[in-house]
Amino acid sequence: MGREGAVAAIQMQRVGKRFEPRHADGLAYEALAGVDLAIGEGEFLCVLGPTGCGKSTVMHLVAGFETPTEGRVLVAGKPVSGPGADRGMVFQNDRALFPWLTVDQNVAFGLEVAHRTPAAVRAAVDSNLELVGLTGHRTKFPRELSGGMKQRVQIARALATDPAILLMDEPFAALDAQTRRRMQEELGRIWAVSRKTVLFITHDIGEAIWLGDRIAVMTHGPAARIKEVIDVDLPRPRQNMTPGFVSLYNTLDASIRAESEAMHNA
Amino acid sequence: MPDQDRAHPGNAPASPPAASQQRPRPARDLTRSPWVPVLVVLASLILWELAARLTIPILLPPPADVAEAFWKSAKDGSLFRHIGASYFRILTGWFVGCVIAIPFGILAGRLKWVRAVLDPFIEFFRFIPPIAFVTLFMIWFGLGEVSKVGLIVYTAFFTTFLSTMAGAMGVEIERIRAAQCLGASPRQVFFRVIVPGTVPHIVTGVRLSLGLAFMTVVAAEFIAAESGVGYLIFSARLFAQTDFVFLGILVLGVMGFVANSILKRLLARIAYRYDVNL
Numbered sequence A: 001m002g003r004e005g006a007v008a009a010i011q012m013q014r015v016g017k018r019f020e021p022r023h024a025d026g027l028a029y030e031a032l033a034g035v036d037l038a039i040g041e042g043e044f045l046c047v048l049g050p051t052g053c054g055k056s057t058v059m060h061l062v063a064g065f066e067t068p069t070e071g072r073v074l075v076a077g078k079p080v081s082g083p084g085a086d087r088g089m090v091f092q093n094d095r096a097l098f099p100w101l102t103v104d105q106n107v108a109f110g111l112e113v114a115h116r117t118p119a120a121v122r123a124a125v126d127s128n129l130e131l132v133g134l135t136g137h138r139t140k141f142p143r144e145l146s147g148g149m150k151q152r153v154q155i156a157r158a159l160a161t162d163p164a165i166l167l168m169d170e171p172f173a174a175l176d177a178q179t180r181r182r183m184q185e186e187l188g189r190i191w192a193v194s195r196k197t198v199l200f201i202t203h204d205i206g207e208a209i210w211l212g213d214r215i216a217v218m219t220h221g222p223a224a225r226i227k228e229v230i231d232v233d234l235p236r237p238r239q240n241m242t243p244g245f246v247s248l249y250n251t252l253d254a255s256i257r258a259e260s261e262a263m264h265n266a
Numbered sequence B: 001m002p003d004q005d006r007a008h009p010g011n012a013p014a015s016p017p018a019a020s021q022q023r024p025r026p027a028r029d030l031t032r033s034p035w036v037p038v039l040v041v042l043a044s045l046i047l048w049e050l051a052a053r054l055t056i057p058i059l060l061p062p063p064a065d066v067a068e069a070f071w072k073s074a075k076d077g078s079l080f081r082h083i084g085a086s087y088f089r090i091l092t093g094w095f096v097g098c099v100i101a102i103p104f105g106i107l108a109g110r111l112k113w114v115r116a117v118l119d120p121f122i123e124f125f126r127f128i129p130p131i132a133f134v135t136l137f138m139i140w141f142g143l144g145e146v147s148k149v150g151l152i153v154y155t156a157f158f159t160t161f162l163s164t165m166a167g168a169m170g171v172e173i174e175r176i177r178a179a180q181c182l183g184a185s186p187r188q189v190f191f192r193v194i195v196p197g198t199v200p201h202i203v204t205g206v207r208l209s210l211g212l213a214f215m216t217v218v219a220a221e222f223i224a225a226e227s228g229v230g231y232l233i234f235s236a237r238l239f240a241q242t243d244f245v246f247l248g249i250l251v252l253g254v255m256g257f258v259a260n261s262i263l264k265r266l267l268a269r270i271a272y273r274y275d276v277n278l
């Protein structure tokens, strides 16, 4: 998707991240080294990699929760200096919801901190609840929802402020197969309408093929980097088990498996 | 209980598996009956009366003697004066202590350097019961209300502060990050995430310190007071009026029960939203 001359929505340039020891017996850990990655505007990029390789760390750097110890992370051409409303985040964990707020209050949070008018808040809450199919549950508290519904609240909440970039860290990992399937379809539909830039972490190869324009595979840690970036040259809407799907699946599977094995032998 | 629903073999339509049969019979839940506390109180009174007959009133006065002590002190109004004095000290001290403790507890929970400064003091004072300061407070603040209320302020402050601080420290990082990604400023994160995220711990601290305030007030009134339920108990002891000692103890229990019930009722408004068990 690299349109010539256009500034990439997200750019990681030779990014390294080293965690310093937090206690006397701790060791410093170099999680990332030399991560290069560019994500175009409106692109859906999936990241795959062996467990513990540093996928979440990559996302935390883009979100601005952590700062790189080497290299630069640019969003819309400017270095990231902290979290902001331009990058909406969907966390893997539903602890990210505010349990003392109802569904609609959770979705309204970002609009209210931006001091939007009550009418604008209401309109954005209504349309996003509609989008994720939670209109009938708007006055419930998060603890009264199922796991899949909680993830949909997170998605509605992240979309309500209309961020240019959506960061999603294994958002469907905790869901059962059926719900996950439906959520993937919904996300594909939402993305097709909104054309946001999406950075999507997953360990599900099928999910990555289903959703991604491109798929980045990471090496194992320590000092993980981007091993390869593969274009998903399949027509949308994607279909399961077409020859193209299967061969791409096998390629990715072999690539990640090689990394996992290398990690266990190290 | 496998295969219970095989009772009608063959032609029973595929009913939802055993659900209807296994639903527990709506057995009456005795623990929820309003009669249980009434019966318990009655039984205790009977036991008390029986026990009193085995000994002399100065050791264990029978219920009737205590009831008489109640009437006597109720008629001349002294009982209500004592109750009022103790309630005033408890509620004023508790309220002031909590109101100071909550903001400081939240700040201490969130600011590393505040915690670093306070930590040695906290670790030292947490092992000293407030009652140990009674005499010192008398010397510093005199024998009037200030010393007694001040001691309860200290009691409530310390307990509520520790609980609030623990709560503020434990606010989930994901929640803070989620708010930041939604555009919340540090100030908005504080008031919209940290403060509400600490509410369950504040509730715990506030309820705990109300109980401790009752302990402290009695100790303070033992040592220097002309009024209060603690004074009632202590002065009765001097004249060997065991019935009045009992009266004081029972009154304390009722006062605590009433105060706690009112507090619970006030907190019930927010309990569901903040998922706190009362």
Ligand SMILES: Nc1ncnc2c1ncn2[C@@H]1O[C@H](COP(=O)(O)OP(=O)(O)OP(=O)(O)O)[C@@H](O)[C@H]1O
Pocket (backbone or CB within 6 Å): A019, A020, A029, A031, A049, A050, A051, A052, A053, A054, A055, A056, A057, A058, A203, A221
């Ligand atoms: N705050 C931290 N302090 C020290 N080490 C950390 C910290 N955060 C992450 N790490 C280390 O960095 C490495 C990468 O962690 P990260 O959470 O990014 O992995 P991941 O690829 O997201 O794993 P998973 O697939 O299991 O979610 C791990 O070895 C982890 O122990």
Ligand SMILES: [Mg+2]
Pocket (backbone or CB within 6 Å): A055, A056, A057
């Ligand atoms: Mg992760």
